[in-house]
Amino acid sequence: MSEMTLVQAVNRGLFEAMKQDPDVLVLGEDVGVDGGVFRATDGLIKEYGAERVIDTPLSETGIIGTAIGMALYGLKPVAEIQFLDFIYPAFDQIVSELAKFRFRSGGQYPCHVVIRAPYGGGIKGGVYHSQSTEAYFCHTAGLKVAIPSTPADAKGLLLTAIHDEDPVMFFEPKRIYRTATGDVPDGDYRVPLGQARTVREGEHLSIFAYGAMVPPASEAASALAKDGISAEVIDLRTLVPLDEAAAVASVEKTGRAVVVHEAARFCGFGAELSAILAERAFYSLKAPILRVTGYDTPFPYALENVYLPNAARIEAAARAVMREG
Amino acid sequence: MTDASGSLIPLPYTPTDVYRRIGPEARETLRSAYGWMILGRTLDARMQGLQRQGRVGFYGAATGHEAVNVAAGLSTRKEDWIFPGLREPLVALVRGHPLPRYVQHLFATAQDPSKGRQMPCHPSASEVHHVSISSVIGTQITHAVGTAWALRLRKASGVALAFFGDGATSANDFHAGLNFAGVAGLPVVFVCANNQWAISMPVERQSAVATLAQKASAYGYSGVTVDGTDIVAVLEAFQRVLRESRDGSGPHLIEFRVYRMTPHSSSDDPTRYQPVDWNARARAHDPVVRLETWLSTVGWLDDADRAGYAQRASESVRDAIAEAEATPPPSPASLFEDVFSRPLSVPAEIARI
Numbered sequence: 001m002s003e004m005t006l007v008q009a010v011n012r013g014l015f016e017a018m019k020q021d022p023d024v025l026v027l028g029e030d031v032g033v034d035g036g037v038f039r040a041t042d043g044l045i046k047e048y049g050a051e052r053v054i055d056t057p058l059s060e061t062g063i064i065g066t067a068i069g070m071a072l073y074g075l076k077p078v079a080e081i082q083f084l085d086f087i088y089p090a091f092d093q094i095v096s097e098l099a100k101f102r103f104r105s106g107g108q109y110p111c112h113v114v115i116r117a118p119y120g121g122g123i124k125g126g127v128y129h130s131q132s133t134e135a136y137f138c139h140t141a142g143l144k145v146a147i148p149s150t151p152a153d154a155k156g157l158l159l160t161a162i163h164d165e166d167p168v169m170f171f172e173p174k175r176i177y178r179t180a181t182g183d184v185p186d187g188d189y190r191v192p193l194g195q196a197r198t199v200r201e202g203e204h205l206s207i208f209a210y211g212a213m214v215p216p217a218s219e220a221a222s223a224l225a226k227d228g229i230s231a232e233v234i235d236l237r238t239l240v241p242l243d244e245a246a247a248v249a250s251v252e253k254t255g256r257a258v259v260v261h262e263a264a265r266f267c268g269f270g271a272e273l274s275a276i277l278a279e280r281a282f283y284s285l286k287a288p289i290l291r292v293t294g295y296d297t298p299f300p301y302a303l304e305n306v307y308l309p310n311a312a313r314i315e316a317a318a319r320a321v322m323r324e325g
Numbered sequence: 326m327t328d329a330s331g332s333l334i335p336l337p338y339t340p341t342d343v344y345r346r347i348g349p350e351a352r353e354t355l356r357s358a359y360g361w362m363i364l365g366r367t368l369d370a371r372m373q374g375l376q377r378q379g380r381v382g383f384y385g386a387a388t389g390h391e392a393v394n395v396a397a398g399l400s401t402r403k404e405d406w407i408f409p410g411l412r413e414p415l416v417a418l419v420r421g422h423p424l425p426r427y428v429q430h431l432f433a434t435a436q437d438p439s440k441g442r443q444m445p446c447h448p449s450a451s452e453v454h455h456v457s458i459s460s461v462i463g464t465q466i467t468h469a470v471g472t473a474w475a476l477r478l479r480k481a482s483g484v485a486l487a488f489f490g491d492g493a494t495s496a497n498d499f500h501a502g503l504n505f506a507g508v509a510g511l512p513v514v515f516v517c518a519n520n521q522w523a524i525s526m527p528v529e530r531q532s533a534v535a536t537l538a539q540k541a542s543a544y545g546y547s548g549v550t551v552d553g554t555d556i557v558a559v560l561e562a563f564q565r566v567l568r569e570s571r572d573g574s575g576p577h578l579i580e581f582r583v584y585r586m587t588p589h590s591s592s593d594d595p596t597r598y599q600p601v602d603w604n605a606r607a608r609a610h611d612p613v614v615r616l617e618t619w620l621s622t623v624g625w626l627d628d629a630d631r632a633g634y635a636q637r638a639s640e641s642v643r644d645a646i647a648e649a650e651a652t653p654p655p656s657p658a659s660l661f662e663d664v665f666s667r668p669l670s671v672p673a674e675i676a677r678i
Binding site for chain 1: 468504
């Protein structure tokens with residue numbers, strides 16, 4: 001067990017995976033000599049060499065298409081897209097090819113690629129270094145989507161993703177790359193995909209969050225506790241597969257739900273989760289489900305703190321659902 | 326190369342030339358190639374007819390591409406990987422994928438190796454490294470690059486071949502793939518079957534370059550343009566680039582000039598856009614007739630041989646169709662297989678069926 005930041009935990013996870021399995025390799029822009037612009041791949045090239053830690057030309061479709069070809073052969077590529085905002089040249093490769101290879105070939109060509117991408121706002125990154133567009137990928141059958149919020153989960157989910165048999169989109173909350181710190185088990189530590197984590201138990205309402213929205217959700221819960229409102233905070237950890245059972249069980253217990261994400265609201269992941277809760281836990285609900293999300297605008301530079309949900313907005317939504325029923 | 330009258334342009338070789346170009350097995354190789362080309366053409370003709378009868382949903386013929394496909398199949402080895410486009414199923418057959426299995430795919434039955442997931446002419450045949458294709462243009466080019474990278478990393482002797490048409494040279498992955506391959510010096514052969522039409526767009530409106538092969542120079546290597554209706558030239562080209570690739574030459578781009586002798590697919594009407602003399606020009610370059618005429622002229626194929634090839638092709642296609650038409654479609658529950666390694670969930674109304 002060692003204390004480290006979230007980005008260090010990603011780095012430790014990559015080291016561990018490359019040590020465990022010679023088929024694992026890393027490719028992307030600036031991932032080798034530079035160690036990645038956030039240093040997530042720092043030191044890998046020294047340990048494992050340029051054959052397994054590949055600095056590629058600047059083309060996201062080239063990175064992902066190449067990773068797919070490696071995976072078809074049987075290697076386990078972990079591709080880095082430098083910012084999620086830059087993934088769209090590879091969108092065709094991800095949704096048309098990676099997500100569909102196993103299906104369209106009748107199982108003859110499984111295609112296991114892990115795509116890591118830092119996502120989200122709060123770093124003064126403006127329009128193109130801040131977006132949180134996980135919903136695009138959740139909407140495509142054949143992709144798993146994991147988003148850690150703690151260093152331990154970052155390592156544990158990443159190792160599980162790399163040893164999984166399906167394509168996994170692994171989105172890293174760059175806003176808390178260095179502010180989220182915690183103990184991380186040494187060695188081969190894995191967290192299963194599809195299991196939510198209860199951050200704190202509560203009785204009066206359920207707050208669902210993931211990634212960089214987990215800390216403000218917890219902060220809101222602490223503030224609510226001072227007024228005797230007991231909020232349960234659930235970190236979803238993986239959006240596909242989603243731990244529907246945990247989400248439904250929590251709402252059946254509390255009867256109220258607030259869904260938080262920093263992505264835009266319209267057709268965001270919160271819409272799906274809210275619909276699932278309405279379908280499966282309707283008769284437990286004492287109040288309408290509320291969403292606290294980014295706004296339906298492009299991500300702004302000067303006004304990012306207006307755009308991004310924070311503890312105060314989450315707390316206000318919680319108080320609103322508490323006023324009903 | 327064009328003869329607007331439609332009279333056949335003969336292959337310009339003596340038998341001695343042919344032995345020199347494609348080796349001491351030339352006679353057997355060309356007779357074998359002829360047999361495969363007849364099979365491809367027979368299948369195309371029959372399936373286009375069945376599509377018109379509504380017995381298969383779609384068909385994309387490769388008529389006019391046979392020399393490229395058969396030469397690729399005969400020149401590659403088991404350890405090589407094929408990343409095809411729409412018109413390369415014949416490559417899989419030559420490399421050993423059984424015709425009845427492919428025809429099950431065309432009819433999208435329960436015995437289709439890809440379980441009826443794709444439109445016809447989108448086969449997947451992993452036992453001969455014939456990788457599943459999508460209908461998206463050019464995406465397979467970077468996949469071939471990745472597999473070539475893996476082959477080199479594992480010190481395997483295989484070569485990855487990416488097949489695509491003239492239209493794909495405008496697509497993102499053509500540029501990305503040729504660039505990555507050049508930078509990394511990979512054992513990959515980019516095979517452009519330039520049939521001069523991307524549905525309705527003639528190649529001169531696809532790109533302003535004189536030859537598509539010259540695009541390779543932008544990525545640090547050279548490309549060649551070859552008459553793709555001349556089986557001898559095609560075999561010679563494949564043999565050379567595959568040999569060089571195995572010796573570590575780095576990537577190659579070959580542009581095979583061919584003539585699309587059918588509509589783009591069963592959903593297309595080329596009279597809306599092709600010049601009236603196109604079919605005559607195409608017939609002058611018919612790769613099957615060019616080979617057949619040459620083989621007959623030099624005495625390597627007689628009437629009895631010809632009838633035998635035609636009969637065997639016809640019977641094998643007929644039998645495969647009968648078998649496929651007697652095979653049921655995939656089960657409803659199979660819809661949920663292979664989305665992931667294990668189904669995340671199966672809806673109750675499907676599970677009940």
